[in-house]
């Protein structure tokens with residue numbers, strides 16, 4: 305098996321700087337999909353003018369936002385400043401969404417620091433026109449534990465709406481078989497239980513997701529170098545429930561391009577952005593790879609494999625690191 309991983313780029317700034325020359329976008333530029341479907345912008349989510357440029361008058365029916373969480377993996381900002389910044393990209397998101405649309409936001413809660421920024425973000429959202437709809441928790445398989453505390457395995461996902469968007473409830477069943485009878489309900493004067501009312505052998509996804517595998521280096525969808533990659537299954541669940549085929553989906557914090565790739569697989573268009581040209585490049589390459597090979601990631605190979613063969617600086621930097629990219633997301637809880 306070919307094994308050419310690169311380490312997490314947030315922990316290897318020299319490597320990230322070395323890869324910058326392979327990024328086809330510079331700050332402020334937008335890649336237009338030759339198939340006319342998607343766009344990737346090297347843009348700032350908080351900038352109204354940059355997001356207007358990305359949207360070019362179009363409106364989307366769904367946004368999936370996964371910002372830096374103000375936790376350890378990122379340079380910590382003062383909490384008020386972080387929430388002010390969130391307000392800015394929430395404003396650009398509201399601008400970019402259609403009157404009837406959905407917004408999902410992944411956000412962390414730092415248990416060592418009063419659970420910030422989750423509650424502060426929720427309070428800020430009450431001052432906006434978005435209406436709270438659900439508070440979802442996804443369970444990670446591996447977590448961050450000490451012998452003095454519960455293992456931290458949760459990822460929080462907030463679901464808001466604007467107007468009256470669609471919700472394709474039937475689209476979303478888990479792989480978990482329904483085994484328990486119960487939940488009796490009267491229908492046409494007759495007491496029925498959940499097995500006979502059910503449309504599927506499996507249980508519906510609720511607001512606690514225990515059936516989504518966290519990405520790790522053995523999975524085909526793994527993107528080496530990325531440190532905060534969300535599973536395609538979570539993006540797909542959101543996309544299928546809260547948009548229709550042909551709709552436009554947004555993600556202003558693109559990183560590994562999970563929303564972009566999931567939109568492609570599920571026949572939606574995606575406009576996505578990241579301030580870092582290297583992550584924009586990785587996301588575009590991931591989409592291209594999917595189209596060329598049907599593979600949704602690189603597993604234990606690298607998005608920059610070809611360059612690794614002839615770039616001596618890159619080779620030397622990689623020789624210095626032996627880390628396997630197993631630790632993604634662990635610093636984000």
Ligand SMILES: C[S@@+](CC[C@H](N)C(=O)[O-])C[C@H]1O[C@@H](n2cnc3c(N)ncnc32)[C@H](O)[C@@H]1O
Nearest residue numbers: 348349370532533534557559560562578579580
């Ligand atoms: C938590 S990661 C997103 C992970 C993504 N959902 C995935 O599955 O790969 C956050 C990303 O936001 C980017 N970012 C940080 N500040 C930004 C900003 N102001 N505008 C756009 N992107 C930003 C970072 O470079 C990083 O790639």
